[in-house]
Amino acid sequence: MKINRNNYEIFLVDYLDGKLTPEKEAMLMVFLHENPDIADEVDGLQEFRLTASYETYQNKKALKHKNFEEMGLPSESDYLCIGELEGDLNEEELSQLELLTKQNSSVEKEREIYRKTLLVPENISYPSKFGLKRVALNTRNIIRIVSGVAASIAILVASVHFIGSYDDSGNLAQISNKLGTVQPVGIFKGDDPNINSNKISNVDFGKVELPKGLGNVTAKRAIEKSVPRNEKVFYLPKQQAMFEKIAEVRPVKLALPTQKIINEPTYNSSLINKTSGSTKEYTLSDLAEIGLKKVAKAAGVDYEVTNDSKSTNKRKIVIESRLIAFSTTYRKK
Amino acid sequence: MTVGEFNKCVDLYSDGIYRFALKLLKSAELAQDNVQDSFERLWVRHSDVDFGKAKSYLFTTSYNASIDTIRKEKRKTESATLINNETSGTIANFDVKQIIDKAVDLLPEVQKTVLMLRDYEGYSYDEIGEITGLSESQVKVYIYRARLFLKEKLVSIDNLV
Numbered sequence: 001m002k003i004n005r006n007n008y009e010i011f012l013v014d015y016l017d018g019k020l021t022p023e024k025e026a027m028l029m030v031f032l033h034e035n036p037d038i039a040d041e042v043d044g045l046q047e048f049r050l051t052a053s054y055e056t057y058q059n060k061k062a063l064k065h066k067n068f069e070e071m072g073l074p075s076e077s078d079y080l081c082i083g084e085l086e087g088d089l090n091e092e093e094l095s096q097l098e099l100l101t102k103q104n105s106s107v108e109k110e111r112e113i114y115r116k117t118l119l120v121p122e123n124i125s126y127p128s129k130f131g132l133k134r135v136a137l138n139t140r141n142i143i144r145i146v147s148g149v150a151a152s153i154a155i156l157v158a159s160v161h162f163i164g165s166y167d168d169s170g171n172l173a174q175i176s177n178k179l180g181t182v183q184p185v186g187i188f189k190g191d192d193p194n195i196n197s198n199k200i201s202n203v204d205f206g207k208v209e210l211p212k213g214l215g216n217v218t219a220k221r222a223i224e225k226s227v228p229r230n231e232k233v234f235y236l237p238k239q240q241a242m243f244e245k246i247a248e249v250r251p252v253k254l255a256l257p258t259q260k261i262i263n264e265p266t267y268n269s270s271l272i273n274k275t276s277g278s279t280k281e282y283t284l285s286d287l288a289e290i291g292l293k294k295v296a297k298a299a300g301v302d303y304e305v306t307n308d309s310k311s312t313n314k315r316k317i318v319i320e321s322r323l324i325a326f327s328t329t330y331r332k333k
Numbered sequence: 334m335t336v337g338e339f340n341k342c343v344d345l346y347s348d349g350i351y352r353f354a355l356k357l358l359k360s361a362e363l364a365q366d367n368v369q370d371s372f373e374r375l376w377v378r379h380s381d382v383d384f385g386k387a388k389s390y391l392f393t394t395s396y397n398a399s400i401d402t403i404r405k406e407k408r409k410t411e412s413a414t415l416i417n418n419e420t421s422g423t424i425a426n427f428d429v430k431q432i433i434d435k436a437v438d439l440l441p442e443v444q445k446t447v448l449m450l451r452d453y454e455g456y457s458y459d460e461i462g463e464i465t466g467l468s469e470s471q472v473k474v475y476i477y478r479a480r481l482f483l484k485e486k487l488v489s490i491d492n493l494v
Contacts, residue, residue, distance in 0.1 A: 071477045082480045086451075088473070110484075116429050117483040119437065119452035126351035128365065132343045132372045134336050 003031040005038070012042060076100070077107050081114040151299045158295035289317055338384040339376060346388050347372070349454060350395045356449055357399040359438070367402070371395045392454070393464045396446060403442065429487065436486040444479040447472050 003011055011028050014020045020028065032039040068079035080097040083089040089097065101107045126132075289305065296303040304318045334342075347368055354367035371394040375387060382390050437445055446465060450456045456464070458472045465472070 071474050073477060073481055078481055078484075079477070082477050085480065086473075086476065113484050113487050114480060116487060117433065117480045119433065119448060120430070121453045122352060124348065124352045124355065126347040126365070126368055128369075129343055129347050132347060132369065133340045134376060 003027055005035065008035075008038060012045075016045060077104075077110055081107070081111045084111065085114055085118065151296075151301050154295045154299045155292060158291045289315075292317060334379045334382055334384050334387060336379075338387075339379050342375065342384070342387045342391070343372065346391050349388075350391055352453060353392065353449060354395050354399055356437070357396075357442070357446065358402060363402055367395055367398050370398050389460060389464055392450065396464055400442065432486060433483060436483050439486075440479050440482060443467070444475045444482070447475045448479040451476055 001007070008028075008031060011020065011024060011031075015025060015028055032042065066076065066079075068074070068076050071079060073079050073082070076096075077100050080089065080093060080100065083093060084097060097107075097111075101111070293303060293305070306316050306318070350371055351364055351368050354364035354371075355361060358364050358367065371391050374394050375382060375391055378390075437448065440448065443465065447461050447467070450461045450464060458469045458476075461467070461472045462469045467475070
């Protein structure tokens, strides 16, 4: 751009601010030399400069909005007390609070009251936490669920069955041996007992275990061979044992755990002689143990019976499957 | 979030959500429903929600559901009236915790919520804002006003005693 009388002011201002390039500055000097009237006008302009004023406004604080007003609080002490509680105060505000506390004793009381407004969590727990949890439906868990449910149902059915067959009259009642292949067996001396009389006092329903891997007939022979000559093996008719006798059973009385009950549904030939000639009594705990063991075995679930370390009278039965675990301690008579 | 992480959330947060809902709804039954709904919603979206965000998600869901329930059943006015009466009746048995509990129930719903999230769960203003849909400064103002209200209640009872 060429300098002329119409645009020289732009160059002149930049020159005074020291922003002109050496080439343009040289051009400006040539222009001023050719136009002496403008050169006279510019003379002395370089010395004319305004100096900044350093005076300050002293009442800035009064112009500012107070934090407590903005928060809708009645006073600064309220703001500072709450701010202290919330951890919102900076160093300056903390000093201000300390100063106010020294100047006015009521501020300390105010601080104390504000501290009491902190809510303390109560010890309340959600009662059904387990119900909220989820199980991932992969093959492994499905198998666990199915086997667990099956085992639970089996244990429930067996428990109801065994315990529910309890006759509190003191007479004999029978439990059908659903899990074995032979109906309940007992050893008796003398005449054959009359089943229908419901008073088979001379029969000893000992713990007899059916030999494994044998058919019914062979198994019966094996049992009979193991019995002394003066004793006979007694079989309850299947239908009678399963339906008629159980139909006579009355509801369980849990308060009477030592009542004489039932024959034991398992067969153990090795125990026949040991129990022969005596009457064995079972408590409900015994029955529960027998039932649970049997079902656990049939369901292919691991179980364990251990003595309580603290009491010789107590025993602990633990049944575990992949999904469920059942454990209880009971006292033997 | 995996199923394991979801179940961990149940262990970690169900009590807090339950307490929160119980305080807002004043009914154990409604609070239990609220907890179940909150976790049900989390379960529906568990594949989208990160474990780290689950707590905030649960409290947000629980808060929104609580507000809906309160509006539907108009419980707020009823309980406030009830508590007002109770407060005046228990002045003789001066107990700071009782007074604070009753005073908290008299707070506007939003102030009560932010105060509970702050004191019970230790959330920051920012996190509370995320849960309640308020700005950080609004949360701060509500908390300050709530504390002022509680302080005034305590002072008035103190003066009476």
